[in-house]
Amino acid sequence: MIFFWAFVIGGAICVIGQILFDVFKMNPGQTLTILVIAGAVLDGIGLYEPLIDFAGAGATVPITSFGNSLVHGAMQEAEKHGLVGVVTGMFEVTSAGISAAIVFGVIGAIIFKPKG
Amino acid sequence: MKRWLLLIGLLCTLSSCGNESALEPSKNKNEALDLTHISTKDQNTSQQQANQAKAALSNYKEITAIKAVNTSKQLIIAVQVEQNQRLKLAKIRKQLSKEMKEMFPDLKVELTTDKKIAIELEKLEEKLKSGSMSKKSMEKRVKKIVDLSKEQT
């Protein structure tokens, strides 16, 4: 069942991105930035975690979950170490996306040939 | 600018609604419940508390599966919640955890909704049923599962 909702919620978040593309005429950079900020805001309000519980990968695969993880990490560290944790804790919970992208970017540059 | 503030205000209101208990115990026994009772004879450590926990939790129709194992000091329960209720998963987990802790004040109670813990407990229950575990190895296994449930990335 969670597979169905992963598909639907993931698709829905992408539709929101598409609306930002087509109706609001934004470019990919702006759209993704807005979505990440939206993920962070939703987690601040406490609405993103229930979405992850309900839709699984439908909420963790879109870029919005990056904003969610950053806020999560910051809040966890702030609970332990006070206000300074807000700055130090952000990347404690999430680094998989950025690390993997960089590592596989370099590997890709080594293996593959540029097209243009 | 005003539109954004209005939207954020709306989201704040949405997030604050609903502090009622997330589960209602129904009198009807849950038909499709996935749990196994472990008989108390032939066990090095009686699984009576685990069986009690399962009986108490099976009154909730939102729960689809319960796996529980106890040692002399620790009780670990894994619960699976039906899909439509998963939006309230955190609230359900808190409520059930509180209930189980009140029900078993002299045991360390861990209640989780994680699928992996449910899988591990099911394997452990199978081994306990066939009676092929020594007390020490069972306690080691339970400790491993409890540590697994506490992992955070």
Place this chain on the structure above:
Amino acid sequence: MADKKKKKLPPEAQNYQAFQQDREVKRPVLLNCLKAFLVGGFICFIGQLISTFYVYYFNFTEQTAGNPTTATLIFITMLLTGFGIYDRIGQFAGAGSAVPVTGFGNAVISSAIEYKTEGFILGVGSNMLKLAGPVIVYGVFSAFVIALIKTLLIKWGVI
């Protein structure tokens, strides 16, 4: 709000704007949304498969399976980007391929591959995070602001 902008322009510019809007390529919004929904949903579905696979066959819990799932998805993205397949998916699906984390990976990896001709340090190293940069910068900054507000509110007993 668009009307206010129009009123500030002299009449020739207003005419040109009307002319331009008439000639602009009309985007089939509904069809694009459907394509984005299908492809984006499918990528998330694959993510759920990978996540479930890691939970069942490895020692990951639902909580900890997120990281290897992301890493696996980006690995797959590297292959798709390297063989030029991801760009074709992107042309079809628009946001459906840009919004999932695979889109982020594709932005980084395709930049890395393209700038290889300028050398690894200056080419690959400097340009890799060009498209991904704003996401990281404003993600971190907005998370900082939100976590700060929330922590202060908790400290002052408001929440």
